[in-house]
Amino acid sequence: MDPVIITGAGPVGLTLALALARQEVPCVVLDESPGKDEPRPSRTVVLREDTVALVERLTGTPLAGLGSRWAGWRSMRRKQVIRQVEFGEADPAPLHIAQHELTGLLRTAIAREPLVETAADSRLDSVEQETSGVTAHTRGPSGTWWRGSYLVGCDGSRSTVRKLQDIRFPGRTAVERYAVAALRTELPWTDEALLHRMPPWRTTGPSAGEIVARPLPDGVWRLDWLLPPGKDLVTPELLVNRVRETLTGWAGGTTPSYELLDTGVHTVHHRLARRWRVGRVLLAGDAAHLLGTLGTQGLEEGLRDADNLAWKLALAWHHGPHEALLDSYQEERRTAIATRLRAADQVLPLLRGGGGLRSYVPGSTRGNDALIADGHLGRGALGAPGTYAESPLAPAGLTGEVAVGTPPGEPVTDVRVTAEDGTFVRLRDRLGLGALLVLLIAPGTGVWDRKHWVTAGIMPRLAAAVTALPCRAELLVAEAYPGAAAHTVLLVRPDGHLVTALSGVRPADLYAAAEAVLGGASTAAEETAEAGAAAGSR
Structure with a gap:
């Protein structure tokens, strides 16, 4: 079987390559650049807990030393603090990291991965596909033809793959x-x-109606000034004046010493590709979507694209075409991005307009500040990651389904579990391996050696039901899960989203739910049956 071709060696393309390699799928990453990333401290990304866990799982490296976790968040209007948030164990802080640090970490992990080949100075210029695979051509010093099973365009907003x-x-x-x-x-x-x-304070040049300051390691800060609509030139002199005025205003009249490391102008576009899949060619990251107003993070959504696509592509690579499963990538991820874009489009006129509801609704100013903060903090309609409640992979008609603290389609809570070898691990550690996770809630098991309960009670029957599932699955046990009663069985997708929760061992429901997650009955089997029927009708 030919490797998967990934165009683009940014964080999304590298993450997808590592995620596929973790599931024993070989990849080729076509990199337009020489293979090195220029340090740009002003280009940063804010990652929430799920995407931090994804990167750490794939690279085997904690991100804490490369980025900064905020101690808190404050919203101010004029001189008044109107909202403060303190982060802690129950409310983890986002991680703020320079993009070149993130890319460097992923490149280092790629260099250790034998299943991933990278080709520097390789710019894609043509793609041809047929039923059995994809052929791509690159130009450059080592321009050549590449043969792959699938091709994924992670090549940014000006995506060549999308245009081709x-x-x-x-x-x-x-x-x-x-x-x-x-x-x-x-x-x-x-x-x-x-x-x-x-x-x-008064400002030089266009009015700075909104400023965001976010800490990085080693006393470095990223500052963003919202510019008014238009194409006013932001000169170095104007930007330096803006820095001095802001620091002086915050310090109460005296300009503190500072070292300017990097500057730029960030323009936010909102775009959404009509299709994310054409046969064996798919899109991910900025090639498929652009968003970023009001503190939202487009790169983080690109990492979620990679996490969603990797297990589906791996299943198709190992076991043959799963058309409904691959189609679900577009349906799930495009819907999630469209929801966030729609929310931003609805809120922007209210937040940025000069009048309207702001002039008439009491307390609306405070509510507007909260909306913007939600975008930065990954909460609410603007900031919360997408869920897959309406996924085509969601099972229906399960008689034993029960409600737990996580609704179907949402990411599961990270709890301590007992793995099949008896070791204690975090639930997130078992994600991304291509297997469905079957989690039994069994209070008291944590204080007993596994050998004493693995053959007791409902465990043998559940183990047999897991073995009979239509794909590989791992059986885990947890002392507790939010909102789940004893003997509840959770079925979790390889990307960490809950499929269903069942009351007790229900082999038929468990099998039906697992089959639904795979896109229904095997596509390969259906195609064989259809081909046989067609041959018989001739």
């Missing part, structure tokens, strides 16, 4: 613009991110 497949990319251009600076300095608060709307 003639996929439309409609949306809105320059929805927002920000002047950005990375600098080393001391601010009046420590390790807290700040959203400051309508600062009280």
Whole structure:
């Protein structure tokens, strides 16, 4: 079987390659660049717990030393603090990391992975596909032809793959613009991110109606100034003046010392590709979608694309075509992105308009600040990651289904579990291996040696039901799970989303749910049956 071809060696393409290799699928990563990334401290990404866990699982490296976890968040309007959030174990802080640090970590992991080949200075210029695979050609110093089973375009907003497949990319251009600076300095608060709307000091050039400050390691901060609509030139002089005015305003009149490390202008576009799959060619990351207003993170959604696609592509690679399963990638991920884009489009006129409801609704200003904070903190309609409640892979008609703290389609809570070898691990550690996870809630098992309960009670019957499933599955046991009663059985997808929760051991329901997650009955079997029927009718 030919490897999967991935075009683009940014964080999304590298994450997808590592995720596929973890499931024993070989990959070729076509990299337009020489294979090195220029350090840009002003290009950063904010990652939530699920995407941090994904990267750490794939690279085997904690991200804490490369990024900064915020101690808290504060929202200010003029001189008043109107909202403060303190992060802790029950409410984990996001991780803020420079994008080149993230890419470097992924490249290092790729270099250790024998199933992944990278080709630097390789720019894609043609793609041909047929029933059995894909052929791609690259130009450059080592231009050549590549043969693959599938091809995934992770090649950014100007995606060559998308253009070669003639996929439309409609949306809105320059929805927002920000002047950005990375600098080393001391601010009046420590390790807290700040959203400051309508600062009280006067500014040079276009008005700075909103400033965001987010800490990075080693005393470095990223500052973003929302620019007014238009194409006003942001000169280096204007940006330096903006830095000084902001620091002086926050320090109460005295400009603290600072070291300017990097600057830029960040323009946010909102676009969504019409199709994410054309046969054996698929799109992910910025090639498929662009978003980023109001603190939302497009790169993080690209990592979720990779996590969603990897297990489905691995299953098709190992076991033959699973058309409904591969189609579900577009349906699930495109719907999730469209929901966030729709929410931003609905909220933007209210937040950025000069009047409207803001003039008439009491307390609306405070509510607007909360909406923007939600985008930055990964909460609410603007910031929360997408769920797959309406997924085509969702099972229906299960008689034993019960409600737990996680609704079907949402990411499961990370709890301590007992693995099949008797060791204690986190549930997230077992994700991304291509297997469904069957989790039994059994209070008291944590204090007993596995050999004493693995053959007791309902365990033998459940183990037999797991063995009979239509795909590989791993049986885990947990002392407790939010909202789950004893003997509840949870079925979890390889990307960590809950399929269903059942009351007790119900082999028929468990099998039906597992079959639904695979897209229904085997596509290969259906095609064989159809071919036989067609041959018989001739």
